[in-house]
Amino acid sequence: MPEGHTLHRLAGEITAVFGGSRVRVGSPQGRFAESAAQLDGALLVDAEAWGKQLFIRFEGDRFVHVHLGLYGTFDVRDGVAEIPLPVGQVRLRLARPGAYADLRGATTCALVTGAERAAVAAKAGPDPLREDADPERAWARVSRSSAPIGTLLMDQTVLAGVGNVYRAEVLFRQRIHPLRPGRTLRRTQWSAIWDDLVVLMAQGVRTGRIDTVRPEHTPEAMGRAPRVDDHGGEVYVYRRTGQACHVCGSKVRTEVLGGRNLFWCARCQPVFRSRAAR
DNA sequence: CTCACATGTTAAG
């Protein structure tokens, strides 16, 4: 679930449901109990995401910093007749009459100051989902690095919010091999990657899922049966190891890079592209 | 039922 689009979507939901309200704050599981007690009954101002980091702002320069990690979930429910008893390990619960939100399994859930929030944001690279993002900052890193573009896209200090699904899919869509060193990319290729991420991730925020397949490659257009992948959307290569590429039919490849699975199509994403192919 | 694995990150070795 949690790539950048998930966090931006959550920020919007939390702001819409709790922004401007005094909220009950609790930690049924106990690990956030002390901080929750300090915030209980405070005014929740709004919530904001930067990459995969989520900050919930309370009155008095206080923020709850949340990072979902690999397994975390934050379920926001509005329009409920009654607030139910917590189910399972709920680290943080926000509640007001008619609405509640439960955080489970997060890597980070901490009460921080505005200065601490700013420090976290300062470490992060530009986020394609933020208006204030500057893609040149990321290009400055990419264009000077010998690291593979597949590694650079996942480095949250280079660019914030991209995870394994968006990495695999944007590189497929731009026909770039994941192991190509960053500094071998042309500027136009970087611009295309960035622009594509802006579009794909904004769509992810709207729909709550990751869909990357272009209209001309949809199941209908290609005469395939419609399908939805594990993460809830339709994709080209992510977790499709050994299956036929939706575009050329060759088998999707996989390899572990930096402890994460890489997926690509060797024919659609050649390491070197001939002049004729361009 | 048990086991492997996952859209992530940090810290230890």
Added chain:
DNA sequence: TTAACCTGTGAGC
């Protein structure tokens, strides 16, 4: 480079 952490899901027995 590897383990550890936190949880849910799906595959296999």
